[in-house]
Amino acid sequence: MNDNAPVTVLGLGAMGTALAGAFLDAGHPVTVWNRTAGRAADLVARGATEAATAAEAVSASPLVVVCLLNDDTVREVLDGAVGSLAGRTVVNLTNGTPRQAREAADRAAGHGVGYVDGGIMAVPPMIGTPGSLVLYSGSPEGFHAHERTLGALGRAMYLGEDAGLAALYDIALLSAMYGMFGGFFHALALTGSEKVPATEFAPLVAPWLTAMMAAFPGMAEAVDSGDHSAAASNLAMQATAYVNLLDASTDQGVSTELVEPMRALLDQGVAAGLGAGDVSSLVDLLRTAPA
Template sequence: MGTTAVTVIGLGEMGRALADALLTAGHSTTVWNRSAAKADDLVARGAVRAATVEEAVLASPLTLVCLLDYDVTTALLEPAAGALRGRTLVNLTNGTPTQAREAEAWAVQRGAAYLDGGIMAIPSTVATPQAFVLYSGQKAPFDAHQATLEALGAAKYLGADAGTAALYDLALLSAMHVMFDGFFHAVAMATSNEEGTATGFTELLVPWLTNMTQVMPAFAADVDSGGEPALTQGLDVVLAGVRNMARASRDAGVRADYFEQSVADLEKQVAEGATVYTGPDVVRRLRTSG
């Protein structure tokens, strides 16, 4: 791996993990954080502590930013905007696709190359085989710095639209969020009697969910095909099951909001004459429900 100089701005838990990964990979690493003491451990490992954001940007051809939000990012970088000219800015701050496109326009107007990114890892898994980072925006800077970016996790380029990485990042996070909500709901149900324990139930839940994820590629193929779906289920069967989930939740003293809404949606589909439940139908209804 090459030893391109890199700057990291923002040393929260994730920013420190990014800087640590770059140091481990042998990159000359400059760091800046509003609370300078957060850089102490990194400096002890060989990082250079910049006194200002401008000094940090000028130190490297590649600057990674990992901050709370896009407003904070712009506020910190604006006074140092002149230093960005001719350099590459990689924004790994969590935000929306619209914010990513606006940030790209802001950076390009100031003469910088820009990539937006989404870190699909927690700090402890950065630079491990489990980590990957999404990037979108200009292809040339991605190609130029891909070897360096690989130090953080597998670098996955998604295309020229700067908003795509943020879109995929939030879509992936939404799947995780709903999964955890489902987990806690299921645990609340299973532990509603004296025999249930969260640990014992989870020993059953993990292999069940693992098995169920195997059907996702087939659902995805149905969504993409535009033809007759391969996976279908009777809408009456699905509705009966969801009604039972709602009843059992209420009987266990657990909120049933999600299932009650799902019952209402399914009953509406039945009233409209629908008879089957398919992946393309679910996706289509989700896209039009807003």
């Protein structure tokens, strides 16, 4: 596909609007559709064509990028346009689960549609900038035919033919993000209990987390090898110190709901005889079903 390949975008929320804008900036003819009329005005002023129905929008391009609220919404909209979809590639950038992505790929295959699932690791203002990463998996033909066009959105990483992989990576990265947010919010509640302004404390957090993140590669190696014996800060010591985090929170009038689960997991690690090793062994305890 060349730089002028037409693209259709279904869904003009904050993200869909950013995606359509990036395609326009890259010189693509863009057709857009949104359930609620009126959200396309700025894009139309920039050169996009607004379709009256999803089916009409789909008919305009070989590549159909979908960015709607959730999987139910995607199913509803694509079902309504199914007569126009055969022979086209759908790239679904709506957040969802691996199971939903695999089911969508199966449904698409049944209608002769190439299906690529995606996970956007960016917020709308980042789309089209070097900091934007978009994960893809699913139809290799569909992805490679449109890889250059999709490059307008940010760095494109193709994870393989299994349509569920992009959603798996996406959800895993979001899990890491929400864990970080949870820790940050708890820390601000603690310091705030003594009237420390959040703006005064917050600048200490990023350098501390950055220093701790240096341990990630070693922990990942330990998880892959199953050898958690190399521990600069052993699990049993951390389980003991962690009690202070909970006690201090209670003393300061701060809820422990965000930090309790880690205490339970550390205690489980000690009970399982993992105390002398690294905390990376806790990953194994989180697996409740065979991988």
